[in-house]
Amino acid sequence: MTRILITGMSGAGKTTVLRELSRRGHRTIDTDHDGWVLPDGTWDETRMSALLEMHMPLFVSGTVENQGAFYDRFSAVVLLSAPAEILIERVSLRANNSYGRSTADQAEILQFILDVEPLLRGGATLELDGRRPVSELADELERLIRVSP
Numbered sequence: 001m002t003r004i005l006i007t008g009m010s011g012a013g014k015t016t017v018l019r020e021l022s023r024r025g026h027r028t029i030d031t032d033h034d035g036w037v038l039p040d041g042t043w044d045e046t047r048m049s050a051l052l053e054m055h056m057p058l059f060v061s062g063t064v065e066n067q068g069a070f071y072d073r074f075s076a077v078v079l080l081s082a083p084a085e086i087l088i089e090r091v092s093l094r095a096n097n098s099y100g101r102s103t104a105d106q107a108e109i110l111q112f113i114l115d116v117e118p119l120l121r122g123g124a125t126l127e128l129d130g131r132r133p134v135s136e137l138a139d140e141l142e143r144l145i146r147v148s149p
Contacts, residue, residue, distance in 0.1 A: 002145050003052060003073065006061040007120050008080035010100055010109055011087035013130035013137065014061040017080070020138040021059050026145070031062030032097075042066040057145050063116070068123055076144050079124035082131050084113055 006014050015030055022028040029051065031037055038044050043064050051058075052073040060074075071077055082090075087109060091100025099105055121127060126144070128137055 002075045003058045003060065004141060004144055005067065005070070005074045005077045006059060006080060006141070007063045007067065007077065007124070008130065009063070009082075009087050009112055009117055011090035011094075011130075012080040012082050013090075013134070014063075014080055015096070016134055017137045017141065018059060018061045020134050021141060024138060024142070026059055026142075027056055028059045029061070031060060031064070036062065037064055043070070045069070059141065059145075063120065068119075071123055076125045077123055078141065078144070079117075079120050079127040080130040080137070081117065081121075081127055082129065084110055086131060087113070 006017065008014055015032070018028045018030050029036070031043060031048075036043055036047065041064060043062070043066055045066065048070060051060075052070065088100070088106050091097075091106070091109065094100070100109060128140060130137070
């Protein structure tokens with residue numbers, strides 16, 4: 001079954017596009033919530049393995065250190081990206097998550113853009129511009145569900 005991972009930096013639009021996909025009736029998991037991420041910042045491998053063994057189309061979002069260990073279980077790994085100034089603006093304004101409001105958080109995000117985003121780009125099968133309208137991003141992600149084996 002088709003499983004799509006949506007990854008990217010904080011503020012790239014992962015939660016927003018996941019919310020739209022859920023609104024359209026798709027099964028979605030935002031690993032930033034509900035205990036998917038362990039205190040060490042990695043996915044709970046047992047729980048993630050069990051999820052990915054389920055036979056249903058699924059969109060998963062998250063960015064964690066051990067996500068690469070699961071890439072072979074996804075039909076596609078989609079990197080949402082946006083320029084640093086857009087990411088910082090978005091995280092400083094969002095109401096659903098306090099991460100990114102402090103100058104220390106923002107400095108960390110800027111460092112992650114330099115250190116982590118290239119790794120995500122290297123593992124991605126597709127990169128989408130997170131500045132695009134959410135409906136367009138969701139349309140493109142739905143196309144992946146329809147064409148993947």
